[in-house]
Amino acid sequence: MTIQSAIDALKPLLGQRLSTSKSDLDLHGQNESYFDPTPPDAVAYPESTAEVSEIVRTCAEHGCPVIGWGAGTSLEGHALAVAGGVAVDFSRMNRVLAVNPEDMDCIVQPGITRRALAEELRATGLFFSVDPGADATLGGMAATRASGTTAVRYGTMRDNVLGLEVVLADGTVIRTGTRARKSASGYDLTALFLGSEGTLGLITELTLKLRGQPEAISSAVCAFPTIADAVNTVIATIQMGIPMARIEFVDAEVARCFNGHAGTDFPEAPHLMLEFHGSETGVKEDAERFGEVAGELGATGFRWSDKSEDRNRLWRMRHDAYYAIIAAHPGKRAVATDICVPISRLAEAVTETQADIAESGLYGPLLGHVGDGNFHATLVVDPAKPEDLKTAKALAHRMTERALAMGGTATGEHGVGIGKKGYMEAEHGAGWAVMARLKQALDPQGILNPGKIVPDSAAPSKTRAS
């Protein structure tokens, strides 16, 4: 019972679709953040739920770790094979299986990326709302309970997945949820698997809620004298009940990176980027009301875009902000933070964070989904200077402690992975032990993405193959 024996047992099933080439292993040991590369021992490329089930069943027999792999865009090292094992790469399970326009839902395989899905839905008049920065897979987004710029209006993955097909730790296939819009039928297994980061099961199919393309959309960017003015505008907007579809904050440094990366000419000042969805008159009215609030708090330089190509460019730029920041610093890596606080504490959290970063001497621009109280510092570190990483981690630690002290969470949307695991006890208290009991109940051998989410005792380490 070793990882190697599991790999040997999988070969007849998968043939060429089980890879142990160094390049493949290295690719599946990478991450977009500062964690050390941690390759698996093999990479499997299943083409069906039945194959995923067979892979997991075989790995279970051999006590071999199984780690789901989407697009590799995790910022917290979710898919790193910290105990070795087999990475299950869903890139060959990337189809849209059904679109039901009347019910405004669709059924997809986990390997489809959000941009590919948007492309497939373009002609239907419907769209899927959740949009993390990266072009992540829907399976990965579900496994990490991802969100993005539209959560303030349409919610996160928690609110936009009607049901799942999941392969459990023994290979059993279950379906959670139904195609009904709501249900009070027993434990909410859909919600349990969303955000479980591959530690309770592998998601092999998703039923997603779709939204109708609004009749009218209007986007805008405006600049503010200070961060506090921008954040206070967001708070006032929410409290007035102005229905925003997006309201995003970027600081002066991010505006500068946009100018460098996307060729814009924003003033180097804090900005809000926003969007309204609705009827023609509704959007106009919302925009006017927002303009008044923002104007009172010092907003200037409004740029409105009603054309879809302008809007697409704007949001593509926003989504690529992390990459724009990295691109402005060749050879550097980043520590991305991800706190979310009650909205009443947001201005305080942002200004304290900015002061703390300024004092540290590190470069760390701020941006975020401030309508949810969620923001990120992208702390840029030089891999050649170990003290940079130490400083960044200390900053990130103080940010997270601040968020928890304010009644917030250590991760608004990036998930736990290995980056946030150290805060699970502080955030959840005795609830963390409950998570361990759930893990133990559904994965008693601890083969599913070991080392993640639950206390380490609940996920025994395995013997690596080599």
Added chain:
Amino acid sequence: MTIQSAIDALKPLLGQRLSTSKSDLDLHGQNESYFDPTPPDAVAYPESTAEVSEIVRTCAEHGCPVIGWGAGTSLEGHALAVAGGVAVDFSRMNRVLAVNPEDMDCIVQPGITRRALAEELRATGLFFSVDPGADATLGGMAATRASGTTAVRYGTMRDNVLGLEVVLADGTVIRTGTRARKSASGYDLTALFLGSEGTLGLITELTLKLRGQPEAISSAVCAFPTIADAVNTVIATIQMGIPMARIEFVDAEVARCFNGHAGTDFPEAPHLMLEFHGSETGVKEDAERFGEVAGELGATGFRWSDKSEDRNRLWRMRHDAYYAIIAAHPGKRAVATDICVPISRLAEAVTETQADIAESGLYGPLLGHVGDGNFHATLVVDPAKPEDLKTAKALAHRMTERALAMGGTATGEHGVGIGKKGYMEAEHGAGWAVMARLKQALDPQGILNPGKIVPDSAAPSKTRAS
């Protein structure tokens, strides 16, 4: 280790607040549906989380069942003490602990009812949106994942609870969620306890999302020639993206019951009851667009109400529909059904159900939250005629089978209790066994509301006290 020894051990803790009087036991063995009275062996009235914890810890030591009790308004027998034990009545834990207008949330104890909460929030300009027909407690609504007339706009309890305090089966107290609006931090324990019907823990505190009172509200009632016309109007309205806050269907018989119970003069025809929330111009525009769609499908007799007292009367009448139907049949009881289907199947589900009821000879008016695809038949039975109950159960069975075959759920909002347990396997397949494993993990003795949700083997029956 008996129920009686648990009761003896609880007496010093609770004194007069542990009742074994026949009237109290009978009261806590009642239900609003057709199930036989099933009293507990004692009723505890805790005043704090610490007392709830001590009650559960003591019951755990003695292997005694513990059943949470809210307002007793369950329609599926959730709180019936089918294995005896101690009912924990939350009526003395009914306070609002905090209202945070800036964050638009509040913290409440589980025993507060939705109408009492609405009263407490009246002056704040905020409201809690979930409104089941009955004046249920918030604890009960959370435990059953309740919804109501506004779910189409604001969601169910699943979407409106930010966090919980829960007493586990061994008396441990945990907190789930945070006051942040979203989080990707580990398993979604809040969602797991919502809808767990007291089988995984007792909810002792809830953090609720509040909504701002809209600037403008407009309600309307209109009549349709046929049920299919009314349902097709709902489908068209959703697909056009008209943002309804409420859209409710009642059939001709319910309209007749309203006339008898609330003194209205509705034509005896199918009706839609609806409401728009938004700005003055937005609501006006929505109402006009709806009027056009409905008019094309034959709607007549529109009655609009912009005054809050008229609206309150309208929705109070709607919420009391179940009681109005019962009141029109003195001495009768009701079998309430609660299916929810994909919206594309709704007209079919409603018309097939109506034909089936007509053929049966029973009286069973239809009404529902059709914007969610959720509707109820209230099947009136004469307790003196056992064949009535048999006919009603057969009808309810066919309705539920129809819903499952259409990709829907056996219960849109009433929950499982003992009424829907027989459909858990059909609806969830192998997922039902997963629920059993979760139950086993969190309540290995099976003392928390035994006999509910999970297969019976997972909840060993206990020795009754007397």
